[in-house]
Structures are given as structure tokens and as C-alpha cells.
Amino acid sequence: DAEITQSPRHKITETGRQVTLACHQTWNHNNMFWYRQDLGHGLRLIHYSYGVQDTNKGEVSDGYSVSRSNTEDLPLTLESAASSQTSVYFCASSDNSLNEQFFGPGTRLTVL
Amino acid sequence: QQPVQSPQAVILREGEDAVINCSSSKALYSVHWYRQKHGEAPVFLMILLKGGEQKGHEKISASFNEKKQQSSLYLTASQLSYSGTYFCGTDSGNTGKLIFGQGTTLQVKP
Numbered sequence: 001d002a003e004i005t006q007s008p009r010h011k012i013t014e015t016g017r018q019v020t021l022a023c024h025q026t027w028n029h030n031n032m033f034w035y036r037q038d039l040g041h042g043l044r045l046i047h048y049s050y051g052v053q054d055t056n057k058g059e060v061s062d063g064y065s066v067s068r069s070n071t072e073d074l075p076l077t078l079e080s081a082a083s084s085q086t087s088v089y090f091c092a093s094s095d096n097s098l099n100e101q102f103f104g105p106g107t108r109l110t111v112l
Numbered sequence: 113q114q115p116v117q118s119p120q121a122v123i124l125r126e127g128e129d130a131v132i133n134c135s136s137s138k139a140l141y142s143v144h145w146y147r148q149k150h151g152e153a154p155v156f157l158m159i160l161l162k163g164g165e166q167k168g169h170e171k172i173s174a175s176f177n178e179k180k181q182q183s184s185l186y187l188t189a190s191q192l193s194y195s196g197t198y199f200c201g202t203d204s205g206n207t208g209k210l211i212f213g214q215g216t217t218l219q220v221k222p
Contacts, residue, residue, distance in 0.1 A: 031208050042114070042199055043154070043212040050208070059211070090153060097208030099167075100144070100156035101201075 002027045006091050006104040014112055019078040021107050023091030031094045032074040033101065034058075034066060036087040043090065049074055081111045113137045115202045117213035124190050124220050132185040132216045134200030143176055143183040144201040144210055147194075154199060157185070190220045 004025040013019050023032065034046040045058030047066040055066050063085060065077045078085055088108050092101040115136040122130050134143060142161045145168070146154040158168030160176035160183055168174075173186045187194055197217045201210030 033209070035212075040214065042214040043201075045209065045211065048209055056209075058209070094208060097203060097206050098142070098159070098161065100159065101210065103153035103155075105153050 004091060004093055004102050004104040006089075006107050008107060009105065010108050012110045012112065013081050015081060015083060017081050019081050019109065021076045021078075021089055021091075021109070023074050023076065023104060024072055025091075025093040025102070025104075026072065027093055027095070027102060028071060029093035029095045029102075030071070031096070031101075032068070033092045033094075034064070034074065034076045035090045035092065036060065036085075037090060037106075038087050046076065046089075047074075078109075083111050085109065086111045114211055115200055115213040117198075117200060117216045119216060120214075121217040122219070124218065126192060126220055126222055127189055128220075130187045130190060130218060132187070132198050132200075132218070134183045134185075134202070134213055136181045136202050136204075138181065138202070138204045140176075140178065140181055140183075140202050140204055141206045142203045143174075144203070145172070145174060145183075145185050146199045146201065146212075147196045148199065148215075149196045157198075187218070190218075192220050192222065194218060195220045 033048045035043040049068040091104040094101045145157040148154040197215045
């Protein structure tokens with residue numbers, strides 16, 4: 001069965017370190033998205049991609065970057081982790097704008 | 113601009129009905145509804161498109177008022193399994209990119 005996975009599921013890191021969160025989908029979807037979820041803010045869009053070599057900034061992109069070298073993967077990099085980036089991160093994918101987004105299980109990131 | 117959901121929280125008894133509203137300051141192309149249980153990923157419920165088309169689960173109903181830039185999710189004869197946080201996501205231009213509301217927490221008690 002097709003799926004979307006994220007790794008690691010939990011991560012603790014220190015301020016200033018570079019961190020990369022992985023997202024892998026086997027749906028063969030063109031669209032992929034990264035969100036962060038914090039209490040009281042719901043899901044906020046960080047970056048998104050419509051296909052290979054395409055990346056776009058979302059609402060809260062400062063301090064984050066993504067790259068899309070193939071259809072299946074959209075890794076999210078925190079260049080220099082800050083305590084304000086402590087959050088739960090969800091990756092999602094969809095085949096087009098008229099269909100649902102499938103969400104991964106999430107990564108809980110703690111920056112100390 | 114983030115859509116505004118109301119109410120923020122609601123508590124129901126099994127069998128009661130609830131309505132969750134989602135209001136946007138921008139014209140909308142589509143509204144998506146998701147439910148998230150504690151510690152889990154959001155799960156798709158429904159998409160409502162400009163022009164009236166809907167896609168989603170048969171047991172969930174919703175409306176989309178394009179002029180008022182609002183959508184409502186109707187939960188009837190609620191069950192314990194309906195408990196969770198409900199999010200609306202709005203797409204203003206058929207981009208596939210969603211801006212989510214802050215969520216409405218629903219608790220259904222026996």
C-alpha cells in the first residue's frame with residue numbers, strides 16, 4: 001500500500017545545530033507540503049513543492065529550507081535550530097489541488 | 113490570512129448535533145476539512161469546491177457559501193469516535209496550498 005513516512009519520529013537537538021527531517025511518500029504525488037503544529041496556532045505551512053526542482057515558501061519559512069530532487073522525498077532542513085522551532089512537524093502530499101492531502105505521522109522536535 | 117473557526121471548543125453528549133464554522137477574509141476556491149485525534153496525524157473528511165462540488169465521507173455533511181466566504185461542517189447524531197480537533201483549510205486560488213484555521217476541539221461524552 002502507498003504511504004507517507006517521516007523520520008525521525010522524535011528528535012532532541014541543541015540550539016545552533018543543523019537538523020534535517022525526512023519525508024518520503026510512495027503515492028507518486030507531485031505536491032508535497034511541510035507544516036508545523038503548535039498549540040493555539042493549528043497547522044502552519046512552512047514550505048511546499050509542486051514537483052521535482054520546485055520549492056516555494058509558505059507562511060512561516062524563515063529558518064527552514066527544502067529541496068526536491070525526486071518525486072518521493074522532500075527533506076526539511078533547519079539551518080541553525082532555535083528554541084522557537086520546537087514543534088511537531090507534519091509532512092503531507094497530494095496529487096492535485098482538488099484532492100485530499102495525505103499526512104505523515106509527524107516528527108516531534110525539541111530544541112534545547 | 114488564517115481562516116477563523118468557531119467555536120473554539122464544544123462538548124457534546126452522544127447523539128447530539130454540532131456545527132463548526134470556518135470564515136475567511138479572502139475569496140475561496142475550495143475548503144478542506146480534516147479531523148485530528150490526539151497524538152495522530154490529521155485525517156481527511158471533506159472537500160468543498162467553488163461551484164458546489166463536494167468530495168468526502170458519506171456520513172459527514174458540510175456547506176460552502178462562496179459569497180460569504182464561509183463553510184460549515186455538520187456533525188449529526190455524534191458518536192464518541194467524533195471526538196478530536198477539526199481543522200478547515202482554505203485554498204484561495206486552486207493552488208493546492210492550504211491555509212488552516214486554528215482548530216475546533218470537539219469532545220463527545222457518553
